[in-house]
Amino acid sequence: MTVKYNLDSVKVERAAREWLVERGVQTEQIAKLVLDAQKEYYPALTADECTAAVNRVLSKREVQNAILLGIQIDRFAEKGQLDSPLQELIENDEKLFGCDEVLALSIVNVYGSIGFTNYGYLDKLKPGILAKLNDRTDNECHTFLDDLVGAVAASACSYIAHRQQAKAEQERSGLPGAGETVGASLTGADGAPAD
Amino acid sequence: MTVKYNLDSVKVERAAREWLVERGVQTEQIAKLVLDAQKEYYPALTADECTAAVNRVLSKREVQNAILLGIQIDRFAEKGQLDSPLQELIENDEKLFGCDEVLALSIVNVYGSIGFTNYGYLDKLKPGILAKLNDRTDNECHTFLDDLVGAVAASACSYIAHRQQAKAEQERSGLPGAGETVGASLTGADGAPAD
Amino acid sequence: MTVKYNLDSVKVERAAREWLVERGVQTEQIAKLVLDAQKEYYPALTADECTAAVNRVLSKREVQNAILLGIQIDRFAEKGQLDSPLQELIENDEKLFGCDEVLALSIVNVYGSIGFTNYGYLDKLKPGILAKLNDRTDNECHTFLDDLVGAVAASACSYIAHRQQAKAEQERSGLPGAGETVGASLTGADGAPAD
Amino acid sequence: MTVKYNLDSVKVERAAREWLVERGVQTEQIAKLVLDAQKEYYPALTADECTAAVNRVLSKREVQNAILLGIQIDRFAEKGQLDSPLQELIENDEKLFGCDEVLALSIVNVYGSIGFTNYGYLDKLKPGILAKLNDRTDNECHTFLDDLVGAVAASACSYIAHRQQAKAEQERSGLPGAGETVGASLTGADGAPAD
Numbered sequence: 001m002t003v004k005y006n007l008d009s010v011k012v013e014r015a016a017r018e019w020l021v022e023r024g025v026q027t028e029q030i031a032k033l034v035l036d037a038q039k040e041y042y043p044a045l046t047a048d049e050c051t052a053a054v055n056r057v058l059s060k061r062e063v064q065n066a067i068l069l070g071i072q073i074d075r076f077a078e079k080g081q082l083d084s085p086l087q088e089l090i091e092n093d094e095k096l097f098g099c100d101e102v103l104a105l106s107i108v109n110v111y112g113s114i115g116f117t118n119y120g121y122l123d124k125l126k127p128g129i130l131a132k133l134n135d136r137t138d139n140e141c142h143t144f145l146d147d148l149v150g151a152v153a154a155s156a157c158s159y160i161a162h163r164q165q166a167k168a169e170q171e172r173s174g175l176p177g178a179g180e181t182v183g184a185s186l187t188g189a190d191g192a193p194a195d
Numbered sequence: 196m197t198v199k200y201n202l203d204s205v206k207v208e209r210a211a212r213e214w215l216v217e218r219g220v221q222t223e224q225i226a227k228l229v230l231d232a233q234k235e236y237y238p239a240l241t242a243d244e245c246t247a248a249v250n251r252v253l254s255k256r257e258v259q260n261a262i263l264l265g266i267q268i269d270r271f272a273e274k275g276q277l278d279s280p281l282q283e284l285i286e287n288d289e290k291l292f293g294c295d296e297v298l299a300l301s302i303v304n305v306y307g308s309i310g311f312t313n314y315g316y317l318d319k320l321k322p323g324i325l326a327k328l329n330d331r332t333d334n335e336c337h338t339f340l341d342d343l344v345g346a347v348a349a350s351a352c353s354y355i356a357h358r359q360q361a362k363a364e365q366e367r368s369g370l371p372g373a374g375e376t377v378g379a380s381l382t383g384a385d386g387a388p389a390d
Numbered sequence: 391m392t393v394k395y396n397l398d399s400v401k402v403e404r405a406a407r408e409w410l411v412e413r414g415v416q417t418e419q420i421a422k423l424v425l426d427a428q429k430e431y432y433p434a435l436t437a438d439e440c441t442a443a444v445n446r447v448l449s450k451r452e453v454q455n456a457i458l459l460g461i462q463i464d465r466f467a468e469k470g471q472l473d474s475p476l477q478e479l480i481e482n483d484e485k486l487f488g489c490d491e492v493l494a495l496s497i498v499n500v501y502g503s504i505g506f507t508n509y510g511y512l513d514k515l516k517p518g519i520l521a522k523l524n525d526r527t528d529n530e531c532h533t534f535l536d537d538l539v540g541a542v543a544a545s546a547c548s549y550i551a552h553r554q555q556a557k558a559e560q561e562r563s564g565l566p567g568a569g570e571t572v573g574a575s576l577t578g579a580d581g582a583p584a585d
Numbered sequence: 586m587t588v589k590y591n592l593d594s595v596k597v598e599r600a601a602r603e604w605l606v607e608r609g610v611q612t613e614q615i616a617k618l619v620l621d622a623q624k625e626y627y628p629a630l631t632a633d634e635c636t637a638a639v640n641r642v643l644s645k646r647e648v649q650n651a652i653l654l655g656i657q658i659d660r661f662a663e664k665g666q667l668d669s670p671l672q673e674l675i676e677n678d679e680k681l682f683g684c685d686e687v688l689a690l691s692i693v694n695v696y697g698s699i700g701f702t703n704y705g706y707l708d709k710l711k712p713g714i715l716a717k718l719n720d721r722t723d724n725e726c727h728t729f730l731d732d733l734v735g736a737v738a739a740s741a742c743s744y745i746a747h748r749q750q751a752k753a754e755q756e757r758s759g760l761p762g763a764g765e766t767v768g769a770s771l772t773g774a775d776g777a778p779a780d
Contacts, residue, residue: 005482009364011475061357061486062307068476069463069489075473076466083465085401086458092395096451096750098698099459102496103489105701109304112257113683116690120705162256165681169204200677206670256681263671264658264684270668271661278660280596281653287590291555291646293503294654294688300506301687308488311495315510360486399754451747452697499694502647552646559594 009061016064019071023145029129030054033153034160036127037118042164053156053163062110063152066103070144078141093143100147107151111158119154123147204256211259214266218340224324225249228348229355231322232313237359248351248358257305258347261298265339273336288338295342302346306353314349318342399451406454409461413535419519420444423543424550426517427508432554443546443553452500453542456493460534468531483533490534494541501548509544513537594646601649604656608730614714615639618738619745621712622703627749638741638748647695648737651688655729663726678728685732692736696743704739708732 020027031050039045057063076082077090089097101123108115126134126146133146215222226245233240252258271277272285284292296318303310321329321341328341410417421440429435447453466472467480479487491513498505516524516536523536605612616635623630642648661667662675674682686708693700711719711731718731 005478006367007360007364007479007484007486008475009360012479015473015475062488065479065487065489066492068479072472072476073459073463082462085398085405086462088395089397089402089455089458094397095746096397096699097455098452098701099455099493099496101698101701102456102492105698106304106308106489106492109301110307112305113301113686113690114681116683116686116701117705117708120702120707121709122705123702124706161680165202165204169202172201200673202674202679202681203670207674210670257683260674260682260684261687263674267667267671268654268658277657278600280593280600281657283590284592284597284650284653289592290551291504291592292650293506293647294650294691296503296506297651297687297691298684300503301684308491308495309486311488311491311506312510312513315507315512316514317510318507319511356485396757397750397754399750496694496698499691500697502695503691555592555594559592562591 012061012064012068013059016067017058020067020149023071023074023142024132024140025129025145025149027051027054027058030149030153030156033122033128033130033150034156037122037153037157038160042160045160045164049160050156053159054152056159057107057111057152057155060110063107063155066107066151067148070100070103070148074141074144077143078139090143091141100144103144104147104151107148108154108158111155111162114161115151115154115158118157119151122150122153207256207259207263208254211262212253215253215262215344218266218269218337219327219335220324220340220344222246222249222253225344225348225351228317228323228325228345229351232317232348232352233355237355240355240359244355245351248354249347251354252302252306252347252350255305258302258350261302261346262343265295265298265343269336269339272338273334285338286336295339298339299342299346302343303349303353306350306357309356310346310349310353313352314346317345317348402451402454402458403449406457407448410448410457410539413461413464413532414522414530415519415535415539417441417444417448420539420543420546423512423518423520423540424546427512427543427547428550432550435550435554439550440546443549444542446549447497447501447542447545450500453497453545456497456541457538460490460493460538464531464534467533468529480533481531490537493534494537497538497541498544498548501545501552504551505541505544505548508547509541512540512543597646597649597653598644601652602643605643605652605734608656608659608727609717609725610714610730610734612636612639612643615734615738615741618707618713618715618735619741622707622738622742623745627745630745630749634745635741638744639737641744642692642696642737642740645695648692648740651692651736652733655685655688655733659726659729662728663724675728676726685729688729689732689736692733693739693743696740696747699746700736700739700743703742704736707735707738 017027028047028051031047031054034050034053035045035047038050058067073082073090077087080087080091082090088094104119104123105116108119122130123146130146130150133142133149212222223242223246226242226249229245229248230240230242233245253262268277268285272282275282275286277285283289299314299318300311303314317325318341325341325345328337328344407417418437418441421437421444424440424443425435425437428440448457463472463480467477470477470481472480478484494509494513495506498509512520513536520536520540523532523539602612613632613636616632616639619635619638620630620632623635643652658667658675662672665672665676667675673679689704689708690701693704707715708731715731715735718727718734
């Protein structure tokens with residue numbers, strides 16, 4: 001007798017978060033990328049706000065799906081278990097293989113097109129945790145993960161840009177409350193594409 | 196003296212909604228597309244739930260931006276005010292001109308990749324309001340609008356799929372409350388990519 | 391001593407084509423989807439022209455990459471070798487898992503946005519070979535493959551639309567030669583996004 | 586009596602190229618962005634090869650469509666002819682308005698996902714002609730154009746990466762001929778997604 005399949009969303013989210021940690025990526029390290037990218041625009045931005053933004057992005061199913069799939073492929077590549085020539089393409093992070101960028105863009109898209117630029121910039125410069133993921137001195141393979149982490153950071157930057165706008169509009173309008181609270185109101189101030 | 200520019204999100208959302216109506220598209224007509232597309236999967240789905248889903252999609256800034264831009268271009272095309280050869284391309288809804296689909300996809304992306312299929316299907320079959328927008332017997336031009344409306348409907352379908360999943364998981368887990376309320380909780384049940 | 395890695399494009403293309411056949415998909419079956427979708431627009435279109443269009447699409451590296459990755463994942467899923475909960479998501483072709491559509495869109499994009507509609511339509515109706523891939527009576531898993539095949543067919547439809555336009559313009563202009571030949575000329579008639 | 590509409594591809598390509606020049610962008614300036622971005626990877630790359638790559642990208646219809654539409658919108662914005670609030674959004678290059686990035690990505694996609702990173706990087710750093718387009722001291726508006734030019738440059742970078750790979754593989758295999766010639770052969774070496 002087969003057990004009927006039922007999607008368990010809690011399990012999926014938990015797995016996505018755990019797999020990130022197992023592969024060496026802490027939420028705080030992604031938040032650091034966000035803070036460094038955004039502090040020139042929002043000097044008062046805190047590390048906690050960035051962590052909250054990253055957590056928000058990680059709560060989206062589309063993001064979780066991409067993380068699970070990308071890490072799974074990296075794991076197989078690391079163990080040499082992919083079939084040739086895919087194994088060589090991924091193991092060597094072949095420049096002309098772009099499926100990792102494709103998956104990453106599906107994360108960025110959830111928070112709208114304004115994240116494209118931040119994604120590309122992070123992916124080119126590889127600051128912080130991204131540099132560590134690209135350091136190929138050990139036998140780890142993070143062909144997909146580095147792009148996914150960059151995409152999560154870029155999406156969190158987009159989220160923050162939307163939140164900061166909502167806050168600024170509230171302050172101008174003299175409305176009470178701030179941030180999250182008003183974001184969920186019906187004032188229309190919450191124009192964030194994905195929240 | 197120039198007035199400093201400040202983004203007014205309420206004004207942007209209001210304009211997007213008003214421009215839709217001015218161009219002949221009611222929220223309920225989009226909701227009808229959603230209901231017809233989804234009722235085979237969720238027989239208990241109501242017109243009100245579909246209208247709420249469409250309103251949710253229309254509250255996203257990325258969606259509003261695309262609607263404003265697309266309708267603006269249609270207006271210019273209708274008056275013959277675009278420069279040649281762009282005027283002819285858009286006025287005739289040239290098959291090899293795909294910028295309308297590009298803008299539409301930016302709407303679909305906000306609710307994740309599961310909406311691609313519904314978008315393509317609606318865009319091919321042109322049911323309901325989409326047929327009316329494509330009826331070229333008057334002098335109206337809706338080259339962009341029909342794709343945008345199809346994309347809003349497809350995104351609302353995706354939203355509903357995520358909400359229905361959240362509801363089903365709640366019922367299985369025996370948790371109190373339903374729908375919107377639990378969606379905002381920390382149970383992880385709200386995996387919708389864009390809510 | 392490790393052997394220096396060098397991308398071997400011939401090997402990659404050959405693998406993509408062989409893997410398709412191994413998974414039960416013949417080029418002619420994809421061409422059939424194309425012919426059925428396009429014959430209402432181009433009554434003189436032949437099966438051979440459709441096969442040539444599919445071969446053209448399959449010659450693109452971006453397409454080959456997506457095919458190799460998607461089939462690899464299907465293989466692992468079929469053997470139950472993915473980690474939970476990814477295994478369940480893919481094995482059951484979970485409706486809220488959209489990474490297969492994401493990869494498919496990366497194929498469609500190569501021939502431009504005009505292919506979105508055809509992709510969605512094929513993915514909804516599942517004609518021909520797509521129905522067979524979705525027939526889950528055996529123990530095969532084609533969660534990614536059916537979307538990839540639909541995307542290759544949709545791209546071939548776009549290619550044909552561009553070629554037919556080039557031919558029509560030649561005939562109007564009274565230029566000698568046709569099809570492929572003029573497509574490569576400098577007359578500007580070859581506006582196809584990806585050829 | 587109305588004249589039947591017929592797409593004239595030569596006219597479309599010519600217009601896209603002329604509109605770029607009218608808005609202050611020379612092919613050579615885009616080629617310069619490409620050379621600066623790629624010379625670290627291919628030290629022997631010449632300015633002429635980069636110009637040829639840019640011309641190749643500009644020959645694609647999807648690219649031409651996006652250029653025509655984007656420049657048209659910039660023109661209207663410059664003259665203050667868009668309706669409010671779209672006029673303010675575009676005139677001020679509003680950070681949360683991403684339709685310009687959406688159109689730009691449709692250009693990048695034609696040459697595959699490997700161009701995303703280069704696009705984002707160029708869009709962030711704004712070197713060369715991009716800086717000039719963003720210099721808002723005159724009354725020009727280039728909200729769309731700067732993103733489009735960055736996208737054309739990023740696509741040309743992708744094209745070059747594919748061409749260089751084809752050349753390297755030929756040299757290893759000891760085959761006669763090089764570059765363009767073999768790219769069009771049936772050896773399978775021409776894996777470029779869009780050529």
